[in-house]
Amino acid sequence: LDWNGTIIPELKEIVGEENVVNHIIDLYVYSRDASIDTGWPAAVAFANTTDEVSKIVKLANKHGFSIIPRGAGSNVCGGVIPAKGDCLILVLARMNKVVNLDLENFIVTVEPGIVCLDLNTYLAPHGFYFPPDPASDKACTLGGMINNNSGGIRAVKYGVTENWVMGLEVVLSDGTIINIGNKAIKYVCGYDLVSLFVGSEGTLGIVTKAMLKIQPLPEIRLVASGYFNSAFEAGKCVREIIRRGFDPSGTEIMDYKTLKAVEEYSGKVKFPECGAVVLVELDGNKDDVEMRLDRLDLAFKEMGAIETAVARDAKTCEEVWAARKAAFPALTLRRPTARMEDVSVPLENLPVMFQKIDEVSAKNGIEIATFGHAGDGNLHPILLWDERDPDQHRRALQTLVDLWHAAIDLEGTVTGEHGIGVSKLMMMPVEHEAAVLELTKKIKHAFDPNNVLCPGHVIPIPGQRIDILEDVS
Amino acid sequence: LDWNGTIIPELKEIVGEENVVNHIIDLYVYSRDASIDTGWPAAVAFANTTDEVSKIVKLANKHGFSIIPRGAGSNVCGGVIPAKGDCLILVLARMNKVVNLDLENFIVTVEPGIVCLDLNTYLAPHGFYFPPDPASDKACTLGGMINNNSGGIRAVKYGVTENWVMGLEVVLSDGTIINIGNKAIKYVCGYDLVSLFVGSEGTLGIVTKAMLKIQPLPEIRLVASGYFNSAFEAGKCVREIIRRGFDPSGTEIMDYKTLKAVEEYSGKVKFPECGAVVLVELDGNKDDVEMRLDRLDLAFKEMGAIETAVARDAKTCEEVWAARKAAFPALTLRRPTARMEDVSVPLENLPVMFQKIDEVSAKNGIEIATFGHAGDGNLHPILLWDERDPDQHRRALQTLVDLWHAAIDLEGTVTGEHGIGVSKLMMMPVEHEAAVLELTKKIKHAFDPNNVLCPGHVIPIPGQRIDILEDVS
Numbered sequence: 001l002d003w004n005g006t007i008i009p010e011l012k013e014i015v016g017e018e019n020v021v022n023h024i025i026d027l028y029v030y031s032r033d034a035s036i037d038t039g040w041p042a043a044v045a046f047a048n049t050t051d052e053v054s055k056i057v058k059l060a061n062k063h064g065f066s067i068i069p070r071g072a073g074s075n076v077c078g079g080v081i082p083a084k085g086d087c088l089i090l091v092l093a094r095m096n097k098v099v100n101l102d103l104e105n106f107i108v109t110v111e112p113g114i115v116c117l118d119l120n121t122y123l124a125p126h127g128f129y130f131p132p133d134p135a136s137d138k139a140c141t142l143g144g145m146i147n148n149n150s151g152g153i154r155a156v157k158y159g160v161t162e163n164w165v166m167g168l169e170v171v172l173s174d175g176t177i178i179n180i181g182n183k184a185i186k187y188v189c190g191y192d193l194v195s196l197f198v199g200s201e202g203t204l205g206i207v208t209k210a211m212l213k214i215q216p217l218p219e220i221r222l223v224a225s226g227y228f229n230s231a232f233e234a235g236k237c238v239r240e241i242i243r244r245g246f247d248p249s250g251t252e253i254m255d256y257k258t259l260k261a262v263e264e265y266s267g268k269v270k271f272p273e274c275g276a277v278v279l280v281e282l283d284g285n286k287d288d289v290e291m292r293l294d295r296l297d298l299a300f301k302e303m304g305a306i307e308t309a310v311a312r313d314a315k316t317c318e319e320v321w322a323a324r325k326a327a328f329p330a331l332t333l334r335r336p337t338a339r340m341e342d343v344s345v346p347l348e349n350l351p352v353m354f355q356k357i358d359e360v361s362a363k364n365g366i367e368i369a370t371f372g373h374a375g376d377g378n379l380h381p382i383l384l385w386d387e388r389d390p391d392q393h394r395r396a397l398q399t400l401v402d403l404w405h406a407a408i409d410l411e412g413t414v415t416g417e418h419g420i421g422v423s424k425l426m427m428m429p430v431e432h433e434a435a436v437l438e439l440t441k442k443i444k445h446a447f448d449p450n451n452v453l454c455p456g457h458v459i460p461i462p463g464q465r466i467d468i469l470e471d472v473s
Numbered sequence: 474l475d476w477n478g479t480i481i482p483e484l485k486e487i488v489g490e491e492n493v494v495n496h497i498i499d500l501y502v503y504s505r506d507a508s509i510d511t512g513w514p515a516a517v518a519f520a521n522t523t524d525e526v527s528k529i530v531k532l533a534n535k536h537g538f539s540i541i542p543r544g545a546g547s548n549v550c551g552g553v554i555p556a557k558g559d560c561l562i563l564v565l566a567r568m569n570k571v572v573n574l575d576l577e578n579f580i581v582t583v584e585p586g587i588v589c590l591d592l593n594t595y596l597a598p599h600g601f602y603f604p605p606d607p608a609s610d611k612a613c614t615l616g617g618m619i620n621n622n623s624g625g626i627r628a629v630k631y632g633v634t635e636n637w638v639m640g641l642e643v644v645l646s647d648g649t650i651i652n653i654g655n656k657a658i659k660y661v662c663g664y665d666l667v668s669l670f671v672g673s674e675g676t677l678g679i680v681t682k683a684m685l686k687i688q689p690l691p692e693i694r695l696v697a698s699g700y701f702n703s704a705f706e707a708g709k710c711v712r713e714i715i716r717r718g719f720d721p722s723g724t725e726i727m728d729y730k731t732l733k734a735v736e737e738y739s740g741k742v743k744f745p746e747c748g749a750v751v752l753v754e755l756d757g758n759k760d761d762v763e764m765r766l767d768r769l770d771l772a773f774k775e776m777g778a779i780e781t782a783v784a785r786d787a788k789t790c791e792e793v794w795a796a797r798k799a800a801f802p803a804l805t806l807r808r809p810t811a812r813m814e815d816v817s818v819p820l821e822n823l824p825v826m827f828q829k830i831d832e833v834s835a836k837n838g839i840e841i842a843t844f845g846h847a848g849d850g851n852l853h854p855i856l857l858w859d860e861r862d863p864d865q866h867r868r869a870l871q872t873l874v875d876l877w878h879a880a881i882d883l884e885g886t887v888t889g890e891h892g893i894g895v896s897k898l899m900m901m902p903v904e905h906e907a908a909v910l911e912l913t914k915k916i917k918h919a920f921d922p923n924n925v926l927c928p929g930h931v932i933p934i935p936g937q938r939i940d941i942l943e944d945v946s
Contacts, residue, residue: 102819102821104712104819104820104821105819105820105821106715106716106820107819148661149661149665151659155659159632159636160659162665162668163632163636172908172912176908178906178908178909178912179906179909180909182817182884182885182886182904183818183819183884183885184817184818184819184849184850184851184884184885184886184889185817185819185820185849185850185851185889186624186628186633186817186846186849186850186851186889186890187817187886187888187889188621188622188672188886188888188889188890188891188892188893189886189887189888189893189897189900189901189904189905190893190901190904190905190909190913190931191669191672191673191677191913191916191931192622192635192668192669192671192672192673193909193912193913195635195665195668195669196664196665196668196669196916198665199661199664199665200664200665204664216715216716216717216718217718218718219718239577242579242689243579243689244689245689245690245691245692247757284720284761285761285764285765287760287761287764288757288758288760288761288764291758291760291761292758344655344657344658344659344660345656345657346575346577346578346580346656346657346658347577347578347579347658348575348577348578373659376657376658376659377657377658377659378657378658378659411655411656411657412655412656412657413655413657413660413661413662414662415660415661415662416657416658416659416660416661417659417661418661419661420661420662420663424662427662428662428663431655431662431663432662432663433651433652435645435649435651436651436652436653436663436666439645439651439666439919439920440663440664440666442919442920443664443916443919445919446912446915446916446918446919447912447915458663458664
């Protein structure tokens with residue numbers, strides 16, 4: 001395609017001279033996301049309005065290039081990098097306004113580029129918040145959260161992004177702008193198109209506006225911690241806490257290696273010697289939360305905790321969550337390469353999943369530290385290695401594949417909240433029956449017959465190499 | 474088609490001689506559901522296994538007949554009656570077993586014919602329940618709840634059926650049996666096909682098994698009632714209760730006419746003179762619920778309640794809910810014809826919706842009694858008339874159309890939890906943009922290219938009359 005002579009000038013006409021870049025340095029920046037995969041775009045455009053997005057999609061159809069929408073680029077599965085050439089990265093990060101706050105109906109309408117934490121900072125003075133809370137909430141955009149159906153710490157009580165999206169404005173693959181959903185909380189007029197777009201990773205349409213349900217802030221949120229001899233025991237404890245009806249708004253686990261990394265990273269936090277910690281947040285009315293917190297502390301001890309701690313004020317709770325959210329950044333500093341995984345298993349199999357992680361780590365000689373949203377059965381094992389060392393790299397990729405299979409063998413999935421992108425394509429046929437893959441392709445074809453949007457994501461394109469071991473074995 | 478000579482014998486070979494009927498009396502029974510619409514099937518078959526369902530779907534493709542799956546037949550939108558000839562009603566009510574109870578993972582797997590209340594009766598001794606609770610829970614089947622994405626009283630806190638379905642076994646339109654979803658709570662491997670089937674009213678596939686998330690029973694559930702001078706005031710009160718973070722597990726309204734009907738029906742219940750009652754259920758730990766119940770009672774008074782009542786024990790609460798669930802049966806006795814509507818509006822517009830209902834009723838001279846799930850903005854106005862009187866019937870249908878438009882004018886929908894079926898097809902193009910209808914058709918075509926499943930439901934077929942006023946105006 002003639003990018004320099006035709007496409008780029010036409011793109012510049014749509015979004016303005018300064019909003020299209022294709023210098024090699026720019027392209028390098030947008031050839032990566034937070035995964036370990038890479039892919040080179042032909043150009044990068046920054047959109048400011050839905051109308052611009054629609055025009056660009058029409059241009060893509062005219063010239064035959066493809067488009068990948070991108071927010072903060074914090075995707076960890078290669079979800080915002082090209083899988084083939086002639087691809088435009090369409091950055092929506094500047095479309096970051098609150099369009100409307102409707103406090104009468106507990107609804108906020110936003111553009112897709114708004115950062116999750118910024119939305120909550122905006123809502124707080126009104127006494128509301130948006131519950132889904134990825135650990136990357138300081139960076140990740142709502143558009144990305146919608147495309148990936150992101151979860152987070154509070155998902156154990158409040159569900160994932162899909163549960164909070166009431167309506168969407170979407171630019172379809174031919175440039176048509178549609179509005180779906182309704183301001184009524186319950187709504188069954190026709191198929192649930194909103195839930196189909198949520199989690200479709202940009203392959204079915206480009207989300208340009210979202211109508212979100214918001215929640216009154218609870219009177220109080222407090223956290224109790226239980227330190228256990230092993231991640232196995234910690235996993236059992238979490239299941240029991242759910243079963244007993246504690247109704248926690250967060251149930252996190254960090255293993256020993258993660259705790260050590262956080263200690264080093266922070267330079268001041270000091271954890272007790274243990275195999276793993278369970279962090280449980282309770283939210284609600286003050287008296288009730290304090291009563292349940294005491295019960296929880298007792299329950300930890302009953303279940304064999306070697307030490308417990310209760311954070312009884314907001315400041316201490318913030319410190320606990322800051323430590324948890326520092327886990328990934330802390331671990332990335334330990335080795336040149338860090339890959340965050342996202343396995344999710346039925347609660348019963350959570351303790352065994354920790355054992356499998358250890359086995360896979362030992363077998364391949366690759367260090368893994370694990371934390372995650374244990375109450376959902378969703379763990380983030382972090383693989384640490386040096387990708388410049390071919391032997392280590394080969395072993396690391398084998399470790400990934402072994403981990404994925406372990407999760408599936410335990411009746412789980414390779415992805416609880418991060419998605420497939422280009423990184424996990426090889427596991428789609430392992431998790432899904434052939435007829436289900438066929439149905440997935442039919443949906444994609446119905447929405448995007450010319451494969452304009454994110455080709456090679458979620459569904460492979462002909463010739464695409466999906467076996468991550470192919471290069472190295 | 475040759476039903477008697479070919480199709481019926483072949484059906485009998487699949488499900489057994491006694492499980493296929495086509496006597497005129499049988500067909501009459503299955504030509505109706507709980508709506509006011511009718512449609513004649515060619516035959517009725519009762520399936521006992523997924524394999525039988527698959528074989529019947531293959532037979533339908535071979536001979537060119539269509540299929541409508543049916544559970545209890547309690548659909549109120551013509552969702553289980555034929556919209557065209559040569560249609561088989563496939564009754565799944567006998568596939569009503571619990572396939573597996575997995576208490577380790579808080580999951581129950583059921584066949585689609587199981588009745589909602591039966592499921593909860595089964596779960597109760599284990600300390601669990603399935604939260605979605607249509608008022609028809611004594612009759613309605615899980616398959617119907619899934620097809621319609623049913624809500625109910627607890628939806629205000631626990632969401633609708635979609636939020637509790639983790640996986641499905643579905644027979645596709647060509648007879649292929651697929652399994653979708655995962656036992657992991659969080660799951661984003663590919664498109665959310667489960668949410669697409671849920672609420673698709675049987676038009677995309679036939680659900681033959683469902684893996685459901687279940688919830689530990691709360692320690693206690695108690696109900697407070699506030700009696701107000703008008704439904705308008707009651708509507709305002711409900712919104713305020715949500716805003717103040719009471720986190721109710723039920724927020725129902727019944728208007729004066731409904732209360733009078735329930736009094737007559739029960740013969741013993743007696744309500745205070747009022748315009749409407751608000752019933753609020755709180756669930757959770759005993760101490761907390763009791764404390765919040767007292768606060769709620771005060772809040773009712775603050776908001777102008779002319780009388781309040783607090784049910785402090787399980788028996789009294791049951792009586793309150795029995796009265797609420799008697800509302801529809803009680804009203805149906807008042808006139809020969811009763812039609813339950815399902816409008817849903819943003820919370821802010823709930824009080825105004827009550828006024829619109831009164832206006833529409835007065836304009837057309839048709840009695841309407843209203844109750845519903847006010848905390849979701851979802852109301853069930855019940856239209857009462859005598860359909861044998863042509864003039865009344867014409868005015869009743871006009872009332873329906875007026876009601877629907879009123880809900881849409883208030884930024885709501887014609888259906889919060891009952892669906893479109895054949896009864897509300899005319900409103901699909903009013904609620905949806907043309908491009909959205911087009912997308913809906915594309916999905917249907919991708920899943921069911923030969924229109925084997927529920928033709929003329931949700932999406933009209935060529936020549937289908939969808940304007941309910943056409944015959945009578």
